[in-house]
Amino acid sequence: MNDPHTRPARVIAAIPAYNEAASICSVVVETRHYVDTVLVIDDGSTDDTPRLADGAGASVIRHDRNRGKAGAIMTAFTAAAEFQADVLVLLDGDGQHDPREIPRLIAPLLAGEADVVVGSRFLDIKNPIPFYRTIGQRTLNLATHLGSGLVCSDSQSGYRALNRRAFTAISLQETFFHGLAVESEMQFEIAAAGLRLAEVPVCVRYDGKARRSPLKHGFGVLYRVAAIAARRWTRPATERPAGNPASSIQ
Secondary structure (H helix, E strand, O other): OOOOOOOOOOEEEEEEEOOOOOOHHHHHHHHOOOOOEEEEEEOOOOOOHHHHHHHOOOEEEEOOOOOOHHHHHHHHHHHHHHOOOOEEEEOOOOOOEOHHHHHHHHHHHHOOOOOEEEEEOOOOOOOOOOHHHHHHHHHHHHHHHHHHOOOOOOOOOOOEEEEHHHHHHOOOOOOHHHHOOHHHHHHHHHHHHOOEEEEEEOOEOOOOOOOOOHHHHHHHHHHHHHHHHHHHHOOOHHHOOOOOOOEEEO
């Protein structure tokens, strides 16, 4: 992808956002330094998120209603294909992810070493993650690993990057619980499609109060991971997705 005889890779960042008026401007402005285009997928916000994102320089795609995170990400996948992106970066609109880490996140894709790169909170960089969150994340990691057959140290990270092969191959269906099990579902899809997964360490900020109960969120995602696994592995073998086993690159 980074062959000097080919055109430079086109990198697009997509930010799913629902009522993120307090932070969306700074996230868009900072992200624009590292990508060619910033897309904000406004998922039916009732505040000024779309207007502020547009004013900060993002291209805004609006949902007429709240479709959940999975719906927003699928819109991002479709838009990335239409924009003829080579690399799609996904990050949250609440300011937890640091856009300055985008070059590190996309490096394995540009080098042709991976199809999907996950920004992990649990690798080299020590993040100040609350203890209860760490326990919950580890539990979800294990459940997602056992269900998908693919190892990832941070299965719930929303900070990730995909090349064109990946974002055109992955199809997300999760709508239950506002689609918040989408990262786990993506891991199932990566495994089914035989895509190469890599991880890089990232920092995450936990400055604000959580919008949802972490306990309720964790149990909701765990329930959906079990449902996704059951749905996939009870299908007849002839109906299961074909593809080479995915690899996890550390």
